Amino acid sequence: MKNIFAFISNQLAVLTFSGAVLAYLHPPIFLIFKDYFLWFFAATMFSLGLVIDAGDLKAEIVQPKRVFLGVLSQFSVMPLLVWMVAQYPGFSPAIAIGFIIVGCAPGAMASNVIVYLAGGAVAFSVTLTTVATLMSPVITPLLVKYLGGAIMPVEFWPLTITIVKIVLLPLLLGLVIQKKLGRHLQTARDIAPGIAALAIIIICSYAVAANQLRIAEMAIPVMVGVVLVNLLGYLIGWWLAKFYGFTHLYRITLMIELGMQNAGMGVALALKHFPAESALPGALFAVWCILTAAIASGWLRKRVEQKRQLSGEST
Numbered sequence: 001m002k003n004i005f006a007f008i009s010n011q012l013a014v015l016t017f018s019g020a021v022l023a024y025l026h027p028p029i030f031l032i033f034k035d036y037f038l039w040f041f042a043a044t045m046f047s048l049g050l051v052i053d054a055g056d057l058k059a060e061i062v063q064p065k066r067v068f069l070g071v072l073s074q075f076s077v078m079p080l081l082v083w084m085v086a087q088y089p090g091f092s093p094a095i096a097i098g099f100i101i102v103g104c105a106p107g108a109m110a111s112n113v114i115v116y117l118a119g120g121a122v123a124f125s126v127t128l129t130t131v132a133t134l135m136s137p138v139i140t141p142l143l144v145k146y147l148g149g150a151i152m153p154v155e156f157w158p159l160t161i162t163i164v165k166i167v168l169l170p171l172l173l174g175l176v177i178q179k180k181l182g183r184h185l186q187t188a189r190d191i192a193p194g195i196a197a198l199a200i201i202i203i204c205s206y207a208v209a210a211n212q213l214r215i216a217e218m219a220i221p222v223m224v225g226v227v228l229v230n231l232l233g234y235l236i237g238w239w240l241a242k243f244y245g246f247t248h249l250y251r252i253t254l255m256i257e258l259g260m261q262n263a264g265m266g267v268a269l270a271l272k273h274f275p276a277e278s279a280l281p282g283a284l285f286a287v288w289c290i291l292t293a294a295i296a297s298g299w300l301r302k303r304v305e306q307k308r309q310l311s312g313e314s315t
Contacts, residue, residue: 002187005194012110012197013294019205020287027209030202037206038162040199041268042170045133047192047199048109049174050185052130056123069244070128070254075139077236077258078103078229083147085225093152095218097144098278099225100151102266102285104143106132109196110290111260117297119304120252128257133171136265137163155273162272167265200264200286207267207283210276218280226285230292234259252300260289 008015023030033040060067082103086096107129115125132139141159148154181188208215237258241251263286270278 009193023205023209030209044196045170047196060127094277098281100148105262108262114293118300207279
């Protein structure tokens with residue numbers, strides 16, 4: 001069982017892409033999850049609660065300026081990027097609000113895995129994801145309402161309540177339960193990333209299945225928007241980290257945290273509170289950002305190892 005979940009976690013990019021293709025070719029396979037997608041997303045947050053290490057969080061919280069700059073960048077750069085993309089006149093209001101929801105979400109649990117694979121600062125990544133996620137019940141609805149209210153009606157409290165239910169409560173439940181698991185905690189932590197990955201695959205595949213006809217009509221402009229947001233998120237994250245004076249490992253981490261949004265959360269909120277079409281940007285963004293991050297992580301890790309070798313040779 002553990003090996004199966006490890007395989008799902010390690011092959012997240014391939015499986016997410018395969019699920020999206022299968023959902024497009026034969027939507028009924030994933031349309032059966034219509035009434036359960038919120039539960040699947042709650043499972044990803046519960047899994048995050050299980051894998052969070054309190055010691056890692058404490059080690060990073062003692063550097064509050066660094067954490068503050070990271071979270072500030074998360075909730076300013078990405079919302080601004082998606083707002084600009086959403087101004088494209090060819091987008092329907094639903095597609096435009098879909099982009100805004102994705103950009104206003106916190107960082108994704110998948111980013112912690114990618115940071116690890118890239119050789120970045122994992123504790124910093126987990127801390128940013130945790131802090132931003134804890135803030136998201138207030139910050140995300142405020143940003144969506146402020147940036148998207150002129151596009152279509154946005155209700156603050158329904159969004160907040162949904163985020164509390166599917167984000168905050170499962171995350172806190174995971175934190176509480178990990179203290180009760182004792183010697184079984186490591187097994188739970190080994191399985192948790194696979195459960196979260198499986199849930200994201202199903203959520204994104206369902207969003208693709210629900211929007212099969214719309215994808216044929218809007219695939220190219222939406223995909224261009226997705227690529228722009230993802231690429232600019234990476235680039236701005238890197239240069240902001242350099243501007244902040246972060247070391248190389250922390251630059252890698254902030255770059256990945258900004259480029260990889262919690263698109264699963266965006267999809268879940270879009271499907272719950274807006275027309276199904278609004279979930280399309282999030283679904284495509286999830287597939288694309290996981291693919292690009294998985295490919296980039298290998299190259300980044302080689303760079304990190306090269307820098308370490310050069311540092312060792314110079315001493």
